[in-house]
Amino acid sequence: MAVASRSAGASRAEVAVRGLERSFGHVRALRGIDFELGAGDCLAVFGPNGAGKTTLLRVLAGLLRPQRGQVLLGGVPIERADARHRRQVGFIAHYSLLYDGLTAAENLRFYARLYGIDEGASVAERALGSVGLGERASDLVGTFSRGMVQRLAIARALLHGPTVVLLDEPFSGLDQRAAATLRELLLRLRAERRTMVLVTHNIDEGLELATHVAIQVAGRFTEFGPLAGGLADYRARYAGATAARA
Amino acid sequence: MHDLLRVTWAVAAKDVLLEFRSRSAFVSALVFTALVLAIFNFARDPTAVSARDLAPGILWITFTFAGMLGLNRAFALERENRALDGLLLSPASRTAVYLGKVLANLAFVGAVEAVALPLFALFFNVPVLPVLGPLVLVIALATLGFVAVGTLMSSMAVNTRLAELMLPVLLLPFLVPPVTSAVQMTAQLFAGRPFSEALGWLRLLVGYDVIFVAACILFFESTIEE
Amino acid sequence: MTPVESAERALRRAVPWIATSLALIAAVYVRALAFTPAEAAQGPAQKIFYVHVPSAWVAFLAFGIVGGVSLAYLLRKDPRLDLLAESAAEVGMVFTSVVLVTGPIWGKPIWGTWWTWDARLTLTLFLWFVVLAYLVLRGAVNEPERRARYAAVLGILGALLVPFIYASVYLFRTIHPMPVILRAGGPTLPGAMLATLLFSIAVFTLFFGVLLYYRYSLARLADARAHAAAERRDA
Numbered sequence: 060m061a062v063a064s065r066s067a068g069a070s071r072a073e074v075a076v077r078g079l080e081r082s083f084g085h086v087r088a089l090r091g092i093d094f095e096l097g098a099g100d101c102l103a104v105f106g107p108n109g110a111g112k113t114t115l116l117r118v119l120a121g122l123l124r125p126q127r128g129q130v131l132l133g134g135v136p137i138e139r140a141d142a143r144h145r146r147q148v149g150f151i152a153h154y155s156l157l158y159d160g161l162t163a164a165e166n167l168r169f170y171a172r173l174y175g176i177d178e179g180a181s182v183a184e185r186a187l188g189s190v191g192l193g194e195r196a197s198d199l200v201g202t203f204s205r206g207m208v209q210r211l212a213i214a215r216a217l218l219h220g221p222t223v224v225l226l227d228e229p230f231s232g233l234d235q236r237a238a239a240t241l242r243e244l245l246l247r248l249r250a251e252r253r254t255m256v257l258v259t260h261n262i263d264e265g266l267e268l269a270t271h272v273a274i275q276v277a278g279r280f281t282e283f284g285p286l287a288g289g290l291a292d293y294r295a296r297y298a299g300a301t302a303a304r305a
Numbered sequence: 306m307h308d309l310l311r312v313t314w315a316v317a318a319k320d321v322l323l324e325f326r327s328r329s330a331f332v333s334a335l336v337f338t339a340l341v342l343a344i345f346n347f348a349r350d351p352t353a354v355s356a357r358d359l360a361p362g363i364l365w366i367t368f369t370f371a372g373m374l375g376l377n378r379a380f381a382l383e384r385e386n387r388a389l390d391g392l393l394l395s396p397a398s399r400t401a402v403y404l405g406k407v408l409a410n411l412a413f414v415g416a417v418e419a420v421a422l423p424l425f426a427l428f429f430n431v432p433v434l435p436v437l438g439p440l441v442l443v444i445a446l447a448t449l450g451f452v453a454v455g456t457l458m459s460s461m462a463v464n465t466r467l468a469e470l471m472l473p474v475l476l477l478p479f480l481v482p483p484v485t486s487a488v489q490m491t492a493q494l495f496a497g498r499p500f501s502e503a504l505g506w507l508r509l510l511v512g513y514d515v516i517f518v519a520a521c522i523l524f525f526e527s528t529i530e531e
Numbered sequence: 532m533t534p535v536e537s538a539e540r541a542l543r544r545a546v547p548w549i550a551t552s553l554a555l556i557a558a559v560y561v562r563a564l565a566f567t568p569a570e571a572a573q574g575p576a577q578k579i580f581y582v583h584v585p586s587a588w589v590a591f592l593a594f595g596i597v598g599g600v601s602l603a604y605l606l607r608k609d610p611r612l613d614l615l616a617e618s619a620a621e622v623g624m625v626f627t628s629v630v631l632v633t634g635p636i637w638g639k640p641i642w643g644t645w646w647t648w649d650a651r652l653t654l655t656l657f658l659w660f661v662v663l664a665y666l667v668l669r670g671a672v673n674e675p676e677r678r679a680r681y682a683a684v685l686g687i688l689g690a691l692l693v694p695f696i697y698a699s700v701y702l703f704r705t706i707h708p709m710p711v712i713l714r715a716g717g718p719t720l721p722g723a724m725l726a727t728l729l730f731s732i733a734v735f736t737l738f739f740g741v742l743l744y745y746r747y748s749l750a751r752l753a754d755a756r757a758h759a760a761a762e763r764r765d766a
Contacts, residue, residue, distance in 0.1 A: 083674055083675065083676065084674065084675035084676070084757075085675075085757050085758050085760075085761035086761065087761075087765070120394055121393075121394065122390060122393055122394065122531065123531045124530070124531065141396075142396035142398075143396070145394060145395060145396040146396050148394070150390070150394050152387070152390075154386050154387045155386045156386055156387055156388055156390055156391035156394075157386055157388065157391075158319070158323060158382075158385075158386070158388055159385060159386065160322075160323045160326050160327060160382075161319070161322065161323065165319075165322070169315060169319050170391070170395070172311060172312065172315035173312060173315060173391075173392070173395040173396075173397045174395055174396060174397075175308060175311070175396070215391070277765070454688070457684075457688075461668070461681045461684070461685075464672065464677065464681075465668065465671035465672055466671045466672075466673070467667075467671050471667070471668070471671060474663070474664050474667055474668075475664050475668060475685065477660065477664075478657050478660045478661045478664060478689070478692060478696070479688070479692055481657055481695075481696050481699055482692070482695040482696060482698070482699045485699045485703065486699070489703070505702050506702065509695070509698050509699065509702060512695070513695050516691060516695075517688075517691070520687070520688060520691055521688075524605075524684045524687065524688070527605055527680050527683070527684055528680065528681060528684055531676070531677070
């Protein structure tokens with residue numbers, strides 16, 4: 060069983076998690092998670108359903124409070140940072156966090172106001188253009204296809220320029236073209252030195268984007284470290300880790 | 306402070322825009338109002354019971370139940386696509402989110418009241434115009450009280466197994482002080498009694514508003530944060 | 532001793548206390564029926580007052596406990612406080628129901644109707660609705676932490692509501708005076724009746740405390756068992 064290790068080359072970790080625990084009643088979803096990531100690192104987290112991967116992301120996002128342990132962003136624990144912490148984090152999931160009854164532009168302008176972004180209208184316009192939805196700005200999100208919704212959701216998540224991006228099964232339900240667009244975008248984020256934590260069932264996609272890999276089973280990392288070894292190697296170890304649990 | 310106002314306004318405007326586009330809750334509320342008017346008109350014996358005696362009670366039943374149709378909607382609309390997570394992820398203060406929702410709900414209930422009141426004046430033949438000023442004050446204060454508590458309750462109700470059914474169960478006891486005060490004061494106004502006689506009820510209503518708006522602001526965060 | 536064992540032991544400890552309180556309640560009845568004079572105007576029906584009033588006192592006490600413990604829970608997030616609030620609400624519900632049942636039983640032989648909007652009964656009725664809402668809310672939320680948080684908020688708001696309902700009901704009564712049905716007897720309570728009443732209040736308070744302890748221990752036991760089962764599943 061690999062033990063938590065520090066990512067190489069990080070002088071001050073962008074994301075640091077120490078001894079993180081979180082339960083729901085008697086169900087222990089997170090039983091002690093430790094890891095650190097530097098700027099530009101992308102951590103792919105694999106694991107079976109019920110391993111607590113979504114719980115981990117929600118704690119990192121500030122949607123759930125840790126019960127034990129600490130989460131630090133840029134060296135600052137999240138309890139103390141709060142609003143500042145929230146400005147640093149972007150969240151992309153398989154649900155869009157958008158309002159179907161509003162237009163694309165209205166959705167982004169609303170988020171711009173929530174985040175206190177100056178000149179929200181023009182920032183929103185630019186964001187729409189950057190994900191190729193410029194012409195659909197005045198259309199209701201309820202009329203969009205799944206791929207378009209995902210692109211808009213990405214625009215929403217990145218609107219405030221977060222340094223840490225969390226992704227919960229972002230490829231789920233996307234067709235080839237939409238998945239390709241998403242992959243390009245994520246590679247661009249990595250090139251921009253943003254830190255990412257990606258939860259996905261799609262091992263191929265995950266490994267292509269990742270600089271670090273973790274396998275989470277029953278609330279713990281059974282493995283964490285920089286990407287090393289090939290795809291087949293990981294498949295085997297992943298299968299081994301999940302089989303041992305079952 | 307400026308942030309608080311900005312976010313409050315943004316949330317309220319968004320909610321009002323969404324409701325305006327779908328109009329579903331508002332139309333339900335208007336239908337309900339029409340139904341109440343029609344039923345009470347046919348259900349009473351005009352020689353035995355004066356319309357004026359019934360009017361205040363019926364008016365407030367209509368306002369509160371129609372209001373609840375809107376209150377349910379407030380957090381239900383955040384469930385699609387888990388939009389509530391989007392609000393919680395942002396640095397926006399939870400208090401601003403609460404106040405924004407209250408403001409939007411006040412707009413909704415206010416719109417229903419603005420339509421219902423003239424209809425009642427007409428069909429129940431009650432003298433609204435001479436007492437319009439104090440009446441609007443009473444309606445505003447009581448509505449503030451029940452919308453403030455109703456918004457908090459709906460934030461919890463929406464996450465329970467019973468959802469829409471849960472809201473009336475939670476809210477009804479809390480309606481007793483503001484609605485009783487409002488009905489009593491409305492009755493006195495319609496009967497042409499001087500407003501000074503209603504001071505006891507007015508104090509009760511204002512006290513209720515102050516305490517419960519403050520309490521709801523204080524405790525909203527506990528209902529929404531995990 | 533494991534948590535399950537200590538919870539079971541707490542339960543067993545309560546049993547002699549329950550027996551004692553029940554015996555004392557029987558003693559109250561004996562005293563009320565045999566050794567306390569009947570009230571002149573109302574006759575024997577008035578004697579239910581010795582159950583009605585102490586139950587009302589206990590109901591409000593329980594309600595206050597729910598409010599206070601709920602506030603403590605929000606501050607400290609200790610799940611045992613949530614179990615205590617739940618226990619107080621359930622036991623309080625029982626006593627509130629007793630008040631609502633004994634009130635009409637008292638009133639019917641004297642005034643011929645089962646229910647009137649007597650100020651105190653009305654207040655108790657609304658209190659009953661709030662406790663009902665509390666228990667229904669608890670039943671409708673699956674996740675334990677969320678259930679505890681929601682219940683705590685409702686408990687505190689409910690406790691804040693009581694003085695306002697009291698004010699509403701009594702303000703209504705001063706404007707619309709109604710016959711005061713449920714009065715113990717005369718402007719002051721004669722010595723023997725007062726003594727029985729105080730005795731009854733003391734016994735009911737003791738009984739409440741014992742029931743609360745028992746219910747709380749039951750909750751702790753269930754919790755300990757669930758925890759042990761979850762641990763076994765993990766292993």
